[in-house]
Amino acid sequence: MGAATDVGRVRHNNEDSLVAEPPVFAVADGMGGRARGDEASRLAAEAFARLAGDDGPTTEAVLDAVTRANDAILAASRTAGSGNGMGTTLVGLVLVEETGGQRWCAVNIGDSRLYRWAGGQLEQLTVDHSEIQELVDAGIVGEAQRSVHPRRNVVTRALGTLPAPVADCWLLHPVPGERFVLCSDGLTGHLDDAEIGEFLAGEATPDGAANRLVAAAVEAGGRDNVTVVVVDVDGTAHVEVDPGASTNPRGADGVM
Ligand code: MG
Numbered sequence: 001m002g003a004a005t006d007v008g009r010v011r012h013n014n015e016d017s018l019v020a021e022p023p024v025f026a027v028a029d030g031m032g033g034r035a036r037g038d039e040a041s042r043l044a045a046e047a048f049a050r051l052a053g054d055d056g057p058t059t060e061a062v063l064d065a066v067t068r069a070n071d072a073i074l075a076a077s078r079t080a081g082s083g084n085g086m087g088t089t090l091v092g093l094v095l096v097e098e099t100g101g102q103r104w105c106a107v108n109i110g111d112s113r114l115y116r117w118a119g120g121q122l123e124q125l126t127v128d129h130s131e132i133q134e135l136v137d138a139g140i141v142g143e144a145q146r147s148v149h150p151r152r153n154v155v156t157r158a159l160g161t162l163p164a165p166v167a168d169c170w171l172l173h174p175v176p177g178e179r180f181v182l183c184s185d186g187l188t189g190h191l192d193d194a195e196i197g198e199f200l201a202g203e204a205t206p207d208g209a210a211n212r213l214v215a216a217a218v219e220a221g222g223r224d225n226v227t228v229v230v231v232d233v234d235g236t237a238h239v240e241v242d243p244g245a246s247t248n249p250r251g252a253d254g255v256m
Contacts, residue, residue, distance in 0.1 A: 001025065002207030003229045004214040008186060008222035013038055016184045016227035017045035017088075021052035023095035025229050027112050029184040031158065032086030039076060040088040040160050044069040048092055056097040059105045059171065066090065066107060066159070066167045073160035087160035090167075091126060091182050093231065095174065104172040104180075109165050110155045113188060115196065116172075117179040122197040125170065129157035147189050177235040179206065183213070186226030190217040206230035 003020040007013065015030035015037035028044040030037030047069035051057045069090065077085050089110025096105040106114050108126040111133070116123045127133065131154040135141040141149055157165040179200060187196070191213070199216060203209035210230040217226040 001229065001231045002205065002210035003227075004210040005225070005227040006186075006214050006218050006222070008218055008225050010223050011225055014225045015041055016186070016225040017041035018182075018227050018229055019045050019049045019052075019092075020229050021049055023057070024048055024052040024092070025094070025180070025182055025231050026090060026092040027182040027184055027227050027229055028088045028090045028159075029110065029112050029186075029225070029227070030086065030088040031155075032160075036077075036080070036086035037088065040073045040086040043072040043076060044088045044090045044159050047072060048090070048094075051094060057094055057105075059096050059098065059103075059169070062092065062094050062096060062105045062107060063167065063169065065092075066109070067164060070159045070161070070164045074162065077160060085160065087158035089155060089184070090159055093180055093182060096171075098171065102174060104170075104174055106170040106172065107167040109157045109159055109167050112182070112184050115181040115183070115193075117181065117197065117200045118175065118177065120197075120201065122193050122200065124193065125172075126168065128155075129168075130155050147192075152189070153185070174233050176233055178233045179209075180231040181209075181213070182229040182231075184225060184227040186222075186224035187213060187217045187228055189224055190220035190222075190226075200230075206232045 017028045019026040026048040028041035030041030047065045089112040091112040091114050092107045094105045111128040111130040114126045131151045199212050210228045213228045
């Protein structure tokens with residue numbers, strides 16, 4: 001795996017945080033201003049990083065980590081005084097032990113994203129929790145307007161809120177040769193899916209891909225902090241595959 005982050009060309013603080021501690025990977029994009037966003041994303045990353053110490057984390061443990069992160073951010077908000085709420089997005093990917101064997105557990109809250117790259121195809125696995133996503137889904141705003149629309153930065157779910165946000169959650173079979181990309185919106189605000197795919201195709205190592213993607217977003221303007229984690233499933237690794245088991249998304253509409 002590889003990871004890279006950059007403050008960008010406009011912001012003074014990097015409020016993104018990341019986890020790249022196999023088998024736990026995550027990106028969190030903090031919000032709240034005045035150095036509070038970085039604390040929110042750091043608390044979310046810490047809650048997730050703790051999973052790496054587990055002996056084979058489970059899906060339940062991943063969802064517990066989401067709850068712990070929300071509680072920790074709320075507690076920090078209260079300590080700092082109300083009226084200055086902080087929050088963060090969180091996208092996570094954890095190799096978990098399930099009854100059928102190992103699975104990728106992917107979770108999402110907010111507009112950071114998880115992509116899967118396999119066989120030369122890039123697929124966005126997560127669905128943004130954002131006003132712009134709702135406007136695009138409703139056909140009010142075209143896909144081309146997504147990265148320039150004035151409401152593009154308004155998220156509809158975040159950690160650090162009450163009632164606690166519900167994470168979308170997916171379970172996926174690990175497949176040799178696949179590559180995952182976790183990223184904050186500082187990447188996708190500047191690079192479209194075709195461009196992300198080109199950089200992935202051009203970089204053999206996950207470290208190279210993460211660095212190249214971040215550098216490209218900064219070169220393209222760097223309006224926001226940009227963070228990328230790239231995870232490669234070794235093409236020669238032994239992966240237990242049970243073709244009879246379901247690979248359908250679970251809770252893709254927020255039910256879980
Ligand atoms: Mg951002």
